[in-house]
Amino acid sequence: MTALGRLFRTTAFKLALAFLAIFTVFAGLILGYVAFNAFRLLDEQVSVTVAEEIDGLLTQFNTGGVIRLVHQIERRSRQPGSSLYLVTSAAGETLAGNISSIDSEGLLEAGTYELFYRVVEDGAPRPHRALVETVILPGGFRLLVGRDLAETERLHNVIFRAAGWSILLVLVLAVIGGVFVARRVLGRVDQMTETTRTIMAGDLSGRLAVTGTNDEMDRLAQSLNAMLERIGELMAGLREVSDNIAHDLKTPLTRLRNSAEEALRIGESLTDYRVALENTIEEADGLIKVFNALLMIARAEAGGELEGMNKADVIDIARDVVELYEPFAEEAGVALQFEGEGPFLVMASRELIGQALANLIDNAIKYLPENADETHQPAVMVGARLSKDHVELVVADNGPGIPESDRERVLERFVRLETSRTRPGSGLGLSLAAAVARLHGGTIRLEDNAPGLRVVLSLPIVAP
Secondary structure, eight states: OOHHHHHHTSHHHHHHHHHHHHHHHHHHHHHHHHHHHHHHHHHHHHHHHHHHHHHHHHHHHHHHHHHHHHHHHHHHHTSTTOOEEEEEOTTOOEEEESOOOOSOGGGGSSEEEEEEEEEEETTEEEEEEEEEEEEEOGGGOEEEEEEEOHHHHHHHHHHHHHHHHHHHHHHHHHHHHHHHHHHHHHHHHHHHHHHHHHHHTTOTTOOOOOOSSOSHHHHHHHHHHHHHHHHHHHHHHHHHHHHHHHHHTHHHHHHHHHHHHHHHHHOOSHHHHHHHHHHHHHHHHHHHHHHHHHHHHHHHHTTOOOSSOEEEEHHHHHHHHHHHHHHHHHHHTOEEEEEOOOOOEEEEOHHHHHHHHHHHHHHHHHTSOSOOOSSOOOEEEEEEEEETTEEEEEEEEOSOOOOGGGTTGGGSTTOOOGGGTTSSOOSOHHHHHHHHHHHTTOEEEEEEOSSSEEEEEEEEEEEO
16 A cells, blocks of 8 residues: 555544535535625615615605606716616606616516616626616606616625635645644554564563653553553563572472482382372472462452452451461460451452461561570561551561561562571562552551561551
């Protein structure tokens, strides 16, 4: 397809033509209305002029009779640009006037008529149109007064020519404007198309150009750029997950294989094989938990909708999770406390909120120092508080905490600090909690508890 053909097929050019057609119709209607009223006004003025002249001549007739009337008509007929006059006797003989003859005897009857007469111009007779009115006088005399309509016809021609040229000018300007607008739009669309081809080729760093005019094309480019940014983040996250899975899951899979191989190599009794199978099941359960966490994080980051969303009281959820972890905390020598009064209702999945809170409590207990003494009792405090239109679930400990420079990084998948490498875990607990917060329209933040770490899970509240 040629460039001109592509230009004419653009939506912008078609819209320009549609607006042109609508504007032309409206312009024609307006010009027609103006012309109609102008013609009517001229006709009224001609009729008024003729009527006034007849009134004046009738006054002369009533004062001095037909002789004075003839005298007045002869005088007026000699004036330049005069009207049309004719006085006849009862027998139809011309007594005075500037009309030598008339084509129809019917014009000598009383009334208003239009007639055609000839005027010699440049040596040749030319037909003219006139509006005349005939009055029958006492004694059978007839008075005919009229006005030439040449000026009205010239005005008609002027208006029609002006309308024609105006519409033609509008058409030309509209076509030029449509081509200009279509070329600009087509240029931006071609630029977007070229950028999308680059992106489809694998270069996700490409972005659509934004001119800064904040028009609809800019808004479209900004939305697409935001979408591309999100796609880039998801792709980067996918690559990161793949790398992390290959790196962090290789060790448990290797242990799983070595355990089975060792059982085959040195196992001599049913007890040996049973122990090997139990170790295999334990490792497999750990892998299943990792994959379940990864699936949940991926679902949250993809913006999936939750099923079974209901109003839930976070106080009840937090209290149940704390009661569940009390034996584990007591065994580890950690004082686990809960503070909070509600209810604080949120629209949430009770299971996911409970799992996120369980991960936070599990991390807090697991990473507290083991060498407790009378001066430093390991403790974890779980609480709920209201903050404007959000409810905040807080899990605070008095352990070593996390440096401020690492607090954003530990929310990523499989991130484990060097101080926690010796502890069991997969590095997905905080990532899962952050994913659950995003899935519920909330946030998670890590703060200094001085000493220790305070994790705040903020969720939008739906009722006081």
